[in-house]
Amino acid sequence: MSDSVWIEELERVGALLRGHFQLTTGRHSATFFLLARLTERPWVLARWAQELARQVTAVGPVSTVVGPAMGGVIPAYAVAQEMRGVRALFAEKEDGGMVFRRGFALEPGEPVAVVEDVVTTGSSVGQVMQAVEASGAVVRVVAALVNRTGGDSLGTVPLLSVVHLQAPSWPADACPLCAGDLPLVRPKAARRETAGPR
């Protein structure tokens, strides 16, 4: 499938919103991602996970997939499920970094894929990579449902994705949308009243 087909699917399930948004950083943007609208639909997410699993497998064997909590937990599990005998772990925030709890452990030298829902700056993924490397395991590849970085690597590690989608944002006092009729909304502050399309 082309990028546009995947992007249409994100819009259809409400994982990609178009409008005039205030981001958590305070910047304004015409697009907003809510990947939970995708991961809450396992029957849709499965196709995305199959595509990422195919790409990860093409790079080389991994024995474990690791996702950052919370956004990466479900995608990591879904991708591992498409790869025979591959474990799915997650790392959690602690003291400004990411750590493994719950008895999760990696073997020295074990090849790992880090899987995330959307990579924008790569900071969460970078913290997971540090946690993996601290255990002696090796991050072979990073894979995301949506890649917003504009690049195809994080340091020396390949960054795979189902779609590339860069969305410009502006400081609030330099936002071109503020001059128009579109009301400014803060999507994450809103509680949804309806379940939306299936």
Ligand SMILES: [Zn+2]
């Ligand atoms: Zn604005």
